[in-house]
Amino acid sequence: MANELEFEKPVLELRKKIQELKEFTNQSDVDFTTEIEKLEARLKNLESEVYSNMKPWERVQVARHPNRPTTLDYIKQLFSDFLEMHGDRYYGDDEAIVGGIAKFNGLPVTVIGHQRGKDTKENIRRNFGCPHPEGYRKALRLMKQAEKFGRPIVCFIDTKGAYPGKAAEERGQSEAIARNLFEMAGLTVPIVCIVIGEGGSGGALALGLGDRIHMLENSTYSVISPEGAAALLWKDASQAKRAAETMKITAPDLKELGVIDEIISEVQGGAHKNVEEQAGYIKDILEKSLKELLPLDSLNLIQQRYDKYKAIGEFTVLNDLSRVN
Secondary structure, three states: OOOOOHHHHHHHHHHHHHHHHHHHHHHOOOOOHHHHHHHHHHHHHHHHHHHHOOOHHHHHHHHOOOOOOOHHHHHHHHOEEEEEOOOOOOOOOOOOEEEEEEEEOOEEEEEEEEOOOOOHHHHHHOHHHOOOHHHHHHHHHHHHHHHHHOOOEEEEEEEOOOOOOHHHHHOOHHHHHHHHHHHHHOOOOOEEEEEEEEEEHHHHHOOOOOOEEEEEOOOEEEOOOHHHHHHHHHOOHHHHHHHHHHOOOEHHHHHHHOOOOEEEOOOOOOHHHOHHHHHHHHHHHHHHHHHHHOOOOHHHHHHHHHHHHHOOOOOOOOOOHHHHO
């Protein structure tokens, strides 16, 4: 119950009441079967109402849930024969990004993703899923290896953002992110990106330039966190809920804007409720994406990737250069 969210309280209280009635019925001669059935029907309607009409800030809370499945959780569910690889061959290994080779339905693939911890100790070891530049260089090393051997690439995105500390800047954080974007744009193998939690700023984008970009229903993808946006816009980070409403950071918003390709349905209440079932939904969309992309030759693949990103957003081309000033 400690990890349940504020907007879920009515659902949780009703579940608790049903459970208490069931226990009382089992321990006494009084039969509350009819009352329990009525409450269960009411619970079903309440769950549908609460989880089908979630507001942006509520989706942010679900995306940040401490029990939300991570990259390694999905690797375990979706892939076989996973062999993790370490290090960037320049500085060291960054555990905020995991990656390696595996098989998806028997097909060799390269899998890369952000990785946060499940408890305080692991979060410290993995830097709370906020990569240093060596993490991005490790990811790029694996991508170039995938290109060499003709393996499609699957990227799982789940980070608040790249680590902003002095050491990361000294080792070239901005260059590492920019290099990934540059190289991913021209890779000759299919790239499928899936936002599974938070997709924050350049730290997410460094793994997010793909032929297909999908998002779990309750994930977020944005240039800055709601708290950061609120601090900039209104000088008050406590206005995060207000910022989330206006930033267009949820999967439905981004699908409408053309930033992502597909929304992956989530288990009712969030992916953390049933990781096995959630992995099944991801598997379906991954199979579909690879089926569409694998027949393409490298030139068509890159051209479609270029066209995809060119079509995002709205802009006006000025023929009269004097108007630029």
